[in-house]
Structure formats: C-alpha cells, structure tokens
Amino acid sequence: MPTETPPHTTDKFDDDDYPAYTMGRAAEMIGTTPAFLRAVGDARLIVPLRSEGGHRRYSRYQLRIAARARELVDQGTPIDAACRIVILEDQLEEARQLNETLRRAAADPSQPTGS
Template sequence: MTADDSFGRLDDDDYPAYTMGRAADMLGTTQGFLRAVGEARLITPLRSAGGHRRYSRYQLRIAARARELVDQGTPIEAACRIVILEDQLEEARRINEEHRARNESRHNADA
C-alpha cells in the first residue's frame, strides 16, 4: 500500500488510523482506559507491523460512549457491557427496519 492509498482511507470509519496515544488524547482519557476497554472486549484495536495498537474512528466513538458512562460512575466492565448491548439493539432495529421495508414493498407489489 502506498502513502496515497493510506491517505485515501482516512475517511473510512473502520480504518485504524490512530495510535493509542493519539486516541487517548482525542478522547481526553488515558492509554490505560483504552487498554481496559480492550480487555473488556468492547473494542479490539488492530496491531501495526511493530505490534502497536491502532484505532479506527468507529472504535473511538464506541470508547467515547463507554467513557461517558464511566464518568457518570458506571464501573468500566458494566459500561462496556451497556455499550455492547446498545450496539446490538441498534443493529437489530436496523435489520427490523430493512425487513419491514422489504415486506411493505412486496405487499405493495402484490396489491
């Protein structure tokens, strides 16, 4: 991958563009917090060739939500579980809406 290829991927929400230090700075938290949410399996950063953690924008949004809950007094393990459940609920809603729209279009085609 060339430098131009990497630059073009910066708008990709899943591209692991941020180092642990940069990610912690962006979230206003510590590298230890990022390690903790990784240990709780909320996010799994990719590793660079040198073994360094790299985070995507999507992962940073997930970690930021966990940080909000922790800042409100929720234990980190519980915060991570809540964020996972919120994410699953959102995905289920999206799937249900797709099914609803598909069924509606079939119903309209049959009418």
C-alpha cells in the same frame, strides 16, 4: 505537474474502520488515558489492530465506542458494566436497522432486503 494520490489512499480517510490512530492520539481525541483504552480492550469492547511494531492502532468507529464507554464510566458505571451496556446498545441499534429494512421490504416486496 502535481502528482495524484492513488485512489486506495484517499479511501482510507473515509473508512471508519481503518486503524489510523495511535494509542496516545486516540486517548487524546476522546479525552481519556491510554490506560482507559487498554482497559476497554481487556474487557473486549474494542480490539485494536497492531502495527508491525506491535503498537495499538484504533479506528474512528472504535473511538466512538470507547467514547460512549467513557461517558458511562464518568457517570459512575463500573468499566465492565459500561462495556456490556455499550455492546448491548450496539446490538440493539443493529436489530433496529434490520427491523426497519424488513418492514420496508414487507411494505414494498419489489425492494431488495440488502441481505
């Protein structure tokens, strides 16, 4: 009889914020070095969680953010500026989503705003 995986275990695979990747694996996935990941951490673009042993762990969301910063750095943007650009892009996207939600709510007052 096969054993079932507890539901909370499979949920982690679908969670973009679950810190599933070690520094080495994360660097490999986005085609950079651990030093780059430390640098974007020092710039406070991403803050990796720490394992019980103190090792950095990254989520898929954090890797997407770091990969965007890497694109900018590869184009010649200084790392601090790249991190600031990525933060501003992220804030702009959140504002756009909020704006769209509010527009829909204004067009149809019977819909909840999701706040």
